[in-house]
Amino acid sequence: MELFLQQVFNGIMFGSTYAIVALGLTLVMGILHIPNFAHGHLYMLGGYITYLFVATLGLGYWPSLLIAIVVLGFVGIIMEAVVYRPLNEQPHINAFIAAIGALLVLESAVEVIWGPQGMRVPNPYPHTFEFLGIIMSVQRLLVIFGAILLIVLLHLFLKKTLTGTTIEAVAQNREGAMLNGINVNRVSSLTFFISSGTAAVAASFIAPIFVISPAMGAIIGMKAFIIVLLGGMGSIPGAIIGGYFLGLIESLGGGYVSAAYKDVIAFGALIVIFSIKPTGLFGKKEG
Amino acid sequence: MLSVKYLTKNFDGLVAVKELSFDIREGEILAIIGPNGAGKSTVFNLMTGTLAPTSGKVFIHEENITGLKPYQIVKKGVARTFQTTSLFDQLRVIDNMLIAYKWRTRLGFWNTLFHTPAWKSQHDQAARNALETLDFLGLADKALAFIPTLSQEEQKRLAIGIALVCKPKLLLLDEPTGGLIQEETERIALFIKKVRDQGTTVCIIEHKMQMIMGMADRIVVLNYGQKIAEGTPDEIKTNQAVIEAYLGGDVHA
Amino acid sequence: MITKPLHTKLLYGFILLAALLLPLYVPDPYMFQVVIMSLIFAIAVLAMNLIIGFTGQASLAHAAFFGFGAYGVAIMTKAGISFWLALPAAASISALIGLIIGPPALRTRGSYFAIVTLAFGVIVWIVAGNWVQVTGGHNGIFGIPRPTPIPIPFIGAIEFFDQPAQYYLVLVFLLLTLFIMHRIVYSIFGLTFMAVRNNEPLADAVGINTFTTKLISFVIANFFAGLAGGLYAAIIGAVSPSVAAHLLTFNFLIFLILGGMASLAGPVVGAFAIPILMELLQDLGHFRMLFFGVLLVATIIYFPRGFVGAVRQLNDKIAARRQAKS
Numbered sequence: 012m013e014l015f016l017q018q019v020f021n022g023i024m025f026g027s028t029y030a031i032v033a034l035g036l037t038l039v040m041g042i043l044h045i046p047n048f049a050h051g052h053l054y055m056l057g058g059y060i061t062y063l064f065v066a067t068l069g070l071g072y073w074p075s076l077l078i079a080i081v082v083l084g085f086v087g088i089i090m091e092a093v094v095y096r097p098l099n100e101q102p103h104i105n106a107f108i109a110a111i112g113a114l115l116v117l118e119s120a121v122e123v124i125w126g127p128q129g130m131r132v133p134n135p136y137p138h139t140f141e142f143l144g145i146i147m148s149v150q151r152l153l154v155i156f157g158a159i160l161l162i163v164l165l166h167l168f169l170k171k172t173l174t175g176t177t178i179e180a181v182a183q184n185r186e187g188a189m190l191n192g193i194n195v196n197r198v199s200s201l202t203f204f205i206s207s208g209t210a211a212v213a214a215s216f217i218a219p220i221f222v223i224s225p226a227m228g229a230i231i232g233m234k235a236f237i238i239v240l241l242g243g244m245g246s247i248p249g250a251i252i253g254g255y256f257l258g259l260i261e262s263l264g265g266g267y268v269s270a271a272y273k274d275v276i277a278f279g280a281l282i283v284i285f286s287i288k289p290t291g292l293f294g295k296k297e298g
Numbered sequence: 299m300l301s302v303k304y305l306t307k308n309f310d311g312l313v314a315v316k317e318l319s320f321d322i323r324e325g326e327i328l329a330i331i332g333p334n335g336a337g338k339s340t341v342f343n344l345m346t347g348t349l350a351p352t353s354g355k356v357f358i359h360e361e362n363i364t365g366l367k368p369y370q371i372v373k374k375g376v377a378r379t380f381q382t383t384s385l386f387d388q389l390r391v392i393d394n395m396l397i398a399y400k401w402r403t404r405l406g407f408w409n410t411l412f413h414t415p416a417w418k419s420q421h422d423q424a425a426r427n428a429l430e431t432l433d434f435l436g437l438a439d440k441a442l443a444f445i446p447t448l449s450q451e452e453q454k455r456l457a458i459g460i461a462l463v464c465k466p467k468l469l470l471l472d473e474p475t476g477g478l479i480q481e482e483t484e485r486i487a488l489f490i491k492k493v494r495d496q497g498t499t500v501c502i503i504e505h506k507m508q509m510i511m512g513m514a515d516r517i518v519v520l521n522y523g524q525k526i527a528e529g530t531p532d533e534i535k536t537n538q539a540v541i542e543a544y545l546g547g548d549v550h551a
Numbered sequence: 552m553i554t555k556p557l558h559t560k561l562l563y564g565f566i567l568l569a570a571l572l573l574p575l576y577v578p579d580p581y582m583f584q585v586v587i588m589s590l591i592f593a594i595a596v597l598a599m600n601l602i603i604g605f606t607g608q609a610s611l612a613h614a615a616f617f618g619f620g621a622y623g624v625a626i627m628t629k630a631g632i633s634f635w636l637a638l639p640a641a642a643s644i645s646a647l648i649g650l651i652i653g654p655p656a657l658r659t660r661g662s663y664f665a666i667v668t669l670a671f672g673v674i675v676w677i678v679a680g681n682w683v684q685v686t687g688g689h690n691g692i693f694g695i696p697r698p699t700p701i702p703i704p705f706i707g708a709i710e711f712f713d714q715p716a717q718y719y720l721v722l723v724f725l726l727l728t729l730f731i732m733h734r735i736v737y738s739i740f741g742l743t744f745m746a747v748r749n750n751e752p753l754a755d756a757v758g759i760n761t762f763t764t765k766l767i768s769f770v771i772a773n774f775f776a777g778l779a780g781g782l783y784a785a786i787i788g789a790v791s792p793s794v795a796a797h798l799l800t801f802n803f804l805i806f807l808i809l810g811g812m813a814s815l816a817g818p819v820v821g822a823f824a825i826p827i828l829m830e831l832l833q834d835l836g837h838f839r840m841l842f843f844g845v846l847l848v849a850t851i852i853y854f855p856r857g858f859v860g861a862v863r864q865l866n867d868k869i870a871a872r873r874q875a876k877s
Contacts (some may be wrong), residue, residue: 046662097852103661104609108808109851111801115844122837229797233673236666271681278670285667286655311826345755372758380756386749387741392658401758403739407767410740411731424739458758 013144018266019259020145026258028089031213032231033238035164035206036232041245042182042202045095046103048110050210051232052117053090056225057083057211059121062132072135072219087207088200094197104109114228121225129222136219150209154216164249165205169247178202182245230274237281244251299322299499300468302375305344305354307337307523314340315523318354322468327436327490327500331509331545332520338503339381341520342472346378347371357370358468372402377461378470381503387445391437391456395428398460403453428463435459435489451482451484457491469493471502475509487513511535570722570810576714585830586823590721591783593822593859594728596806597773597815603804604812606768607748608657611800612668615675616773618781618795619645625692625790638781642847645777649770657765671796679792683749691791698785717786724782725819728775732815735771744768745813805847811857820858 036050060082065073094113134147169175181188181198189195195296214223238257241251259275265273300322307315322328330338336492343349345356355364358374358389366374367487386394403424409417430469432438434457439446448456454474461469474485474490487509504510509529510517519527521543527534534540563783579581594832595617602610628634656667686692696721700708707800711717736742746754747761754761784790793799803822810821825843832839854861 046665092850094852101855104603104607104665105855107609107665108804109660109848112844112847112851113802114846115801115805117844119837119840119844122768123841127837185617230673233666233669239672240663240666252857275674275677278674281670281675282652282655282667284661287657289658289660291569292703320790341570348752348756362857367760368752368755369758369760374755376726378756380753384748384750384753388749393742396743397754397759400739400743400755405739407735407740407771409685411734413734460753464758474560 014266015263016143016145018262019225020147021152022259023255024154024258025153025257025262028213028217028254029231029234029238029258030251030254031158031161031209033235033242033254034162034247035213035246036180036235036241037242037250039206040201041243042107042178042201042237043091043095044103044148044244045091046107046110047090047095047206048107048232048236048238049114049117050088050206050230050235051230052114053083053087053207053233054210054214054231055223055225055228056117057084057207057214058131058132058218058227059125060211061218062130062223064127065132065135066130071250076212076215079215080208083211084204084208087203091199091203091208097198103207114232118225118228125225127225129224130280131222134219148220150219152217155217155222157212160189161209165209166247168205174201175227234277238279239285241281299357300345300501301357302341302345303355303357305341305356306352307340307349308352310450313523314353315344318520318523318525320518320525320528322499322501324499325494325497326344327494327502327513327516329517330501330520331505331507331510331517332501335389336520336544338380338520339472339524340523342378342503343469344378345371346470369401372464372466374469374475375467376466377466378475379390379457379461379472379473381476383450385445385453385457385460389443391432391445391448392425392428392441393444394456394460395431395463396424399424399427402464406425431459431463434462449455451478451485454478454486456492458489462498466498468499473503473505475504481526483509567574574718582687582827582830585826587714587721587786588783589720589823589826590718590725591779591786592803592806592826593819594721594820595776595779596726596738596803596810597728597732597821598772598779599661599803599807600774600812600815600818601616601732601735601744601775602641602768603807604814604817605741605746605748606765608765608769609662609665610668610769610772611665611797611804612672612675613772613776613803614647614797614799615672615778615795616649616776616790617783617799617803618675618790619648619773619780621784621790621794622686622780623694624781624784625695625777626685628696628699628785629692634696635701638698638778638785641781642777645780646770646774647771653766653769657762657769660746661831663809669797669800672795672800676792676796679795686792689792692787693789695784695788695790697788700763713786721782721786724778728778729815729819736815765792777875805843807857808847809850809857811859811861814859814863815857817857817859824858 029227032054033109036047038046039045039050053271057079060079061075064070065072070078090113094109099108110217134150136153137147139148141147169179177193178198178201180191181193181195185195232256236248242253261273261276264276301320303319305315305318306313318341330341332338340349344351347366347370350365355362357363358376361374363371363374386397403420404416405420405424429441432441435458437452437456437459440452445453458474460470471490475486475487478486483506490500490502491513502514514531516528516530517534518525519537519540526539526543527537529537573586573671574583577586599610599613601809602608620641623644624634624637627637627640653672656664656671659667680689682688694718698711702708709716729805743754743759743764744761747764754764761788764857783794806821806825809825810816810819829839832842835842850857
């Protein structure tokens with residue numbers, strides 16, 4: 012029972028990370044129809060920026076997190092403008108290939124600067140305690156509740172602010188929005204800023220708990236991609252539910268079945284689900 | 299030769315085509331007309347297997363073809379064109395024709411790999427057929443040209459040619475003159491008559507009333523997915539329901 | 552169907568001659584090894600080109616199928632089976648797995664297909680790293696026998712223990728692959744692949760079973776990916792999970808895109824030139840992949856048909872200008 016609860020707790024924590032990362036990706040894929048396969052690498056870079064400011068420059072955890080958001084936001088903007096915008100009119104697959112190029116750039120840039128080995132961000136809240144037989148730490152709780160707060164804030168932004176509704180307008184009808192005088196390029200930049208910024212938050216939250224490495228972007232990027240495709244491109248509830256769901260099954264599967272094959276679950280589920288329903292669980296047609 | 303029986307198609311609760319029945323007779327030119335959004339293209343898509351009907355059936359010579367895939371329906375002798383000119387625009391004119399002829403041949407992997415005698419004869423036959431059809435289209439001298447170098451009219455012609463290369467019994471044309479000027483439209487109309495005279499039955503969706511009236515043997519009029527009239531051009535011109543459907547306007551417009 | 556102009560034929564003849572004489576002028580054994588690897592990669596990239604370049608389906612499980620071939624040959628030859636039996640068997644197994652995974656995967660389109668195949672690739676990679684009894688886990692399999700000598704009456708036997716012999720062996724397989732790809736691509740059968748890439752609804756409407764067409768292309772591609780993997784295992788003498796990793800798929804993709812999609816010369820140029828370029832840039836360390844990442848993005852934006860496509864464009868322009876003058 013205790014093992015079960017512990018795995019559920021860990022699952023929710025991983026799920027929080029997956030949910031935020033998938034949320035950022037679903038915005039880009041649903042609104043801009045860009046298969047940003049390098050999203051996981053933006054997350055990875057976010058972890059390293061936090062590391063740079065916390066560990067190397069000795070800044071506090073929270074200021075570093077804010078800086079990481081802004082830095083990643085701008086990396087996202089640059090990526091959209093340089094990599095994806097020129098490919099707007101090209102076949103989808105070209106953007107996908109460009110994304111692979113972009114992720115190779117990000118991964119090797121981090122390797123050039125910090126080396127291929129793992130790094131540890133000092134934990135600001137290392138205090139651990141036991142609750143219902145589950146070992147928790149303040150930082151782990153921060154991951155969980157920080158994610159919830161972020162999701163709520165993002166929801167309010169998209170539904171209640173003028174800028175947010177503009178983004179939704181572009182999502183629904185790109186040409187129509189353009190005719191109504193909405194600057195689509197600016198919306199693209201903004202969407203990328205939010206998407207990359209949230210990835211940085213997810214990375215900064217979880218970086219003090221685990222080792223960060225240049226290779227971590229690839230796997231989480233693929234998982235986020237899978238969550239988005241299964242949950243429906245552009246579907247925010249799909250990304251959130253999918254994220255938590257994946258976190259939980261991975262954690263339980265890893266605890267009870269096999270730790271080595273933990274990652275197989277997500278990828279296997281994807282293949283099985285797509286072979287039954289080729290457009291995903293909440294299948295919309297591909298844009 | 300082809301009959302549509304009680305065909306219905308719903309899209310998320312919206313009825314696009316409702317209880318539609320009509321026949322296409324051997325050797326005629328049948329036109330399907332109707333205001334925008336009347337469900338004309340949907341009917342084509344249902345007849346050719348691009349869409350699956352919610353209910354109803356399609357028969358060719360008494361054979362039920364409902365539920366077959368587009369590539370299977372072609373093999374029953376029903377070829378179609380699309381509303382927006384649809385070509386293999388990365389390839390050459392001749393390649394477009396050869397691709398459309400492929401299903402008639404046994405030019406599969408093994409025959410291609412070993413260049414068997416069957417490969418040789420069928421390959422030659424395909425090329426001969428493609429060139430003959432291009433000749434018929436008046437595009438013989440463009441065989442090696444790439445699609446983007448063709449004029450709009452030539453592209454429309456080629457799109458029909460792709461459907462014709464396998465000598466279908468029935469040709470379905472979806473607005474074959476859309477976007478063309480008067481003079482070009484007339485040439486395409488003449489060409490379509492020529493196709494019919496060669497023995498191919500034609501079913502055509504059109505907007506251009508004048509052209510239809512001068513060309514069709516019979517007309518089916520759709521509005522809101524339902525048939526409101528059927529008859530010869532003269533009958534349609536004076537049909538009250540048709541005139542109302544076109545907002546009481548002049549059908550010749 | 553297109554007859555090549557004389558100067559192109561001369562160029563290909565010259566390249567073939569240079570390839571046949573290569574052992575005479577290759578600078579050192581290390582570079583020789585790089586060249587042999589390049590030729591093996593060229594086979595794999597030609598295969599990738601069939602499914603991605605010609606058929607337009609971004610299969611990102613390519614390294615997994617390369618891995619099936621490599622592990623297949625490794626396991627079979629270590630069990631005492633002749634290389635000449637193991638190689639076609641391994642390639643066929645790779646094709647067969649493609650035939651099994653293809654139908655569910657090919658129900659998806661566009662980036663969905665890319666991600667499904669990538670997911671399959673990752674699973675294969677993880678299994679290769681953990682199924683210790685069969686794959687040797689992360690350490691892989693060592694001491695794979697070299698290709699079995701071919702006995703020739705009265706003369707002795709052709710053995711594959713030195714580099715020139717291995718080089719010619721791989722070259723023969725590359726030429727064979729090129730020959731088969733040429734037959735496919737320049738045929739009505741091959742046109743159907745391009746038809747599916749170019750306009751799938753129209754292909755369907757003119758009687759092409761697009762699903763089967765994609766499946767055939769996928770299976771052929773996986774056969775040759777497995778063939779390349781099998782050659783790799785026997786020539787290198789060791790395999791590890793990295794031969795099935797998605798990073799290798801990305802490498803193949805770089806070779807393909809930079810060399811030039813949807814041509815036969817492109818994959819060969821890419822697979823030959825880029826590994827050599829990577830060796831020459833070895834001092835740059837991780838900067839190398841940074842460089843190739845940037846190059847990949849720039850190429851797909853400005854020269855989507857890669858180096859070979861750009862050269863052809865230039866060629867056409869010069870020809871057009873010459874025509875305009877005369």
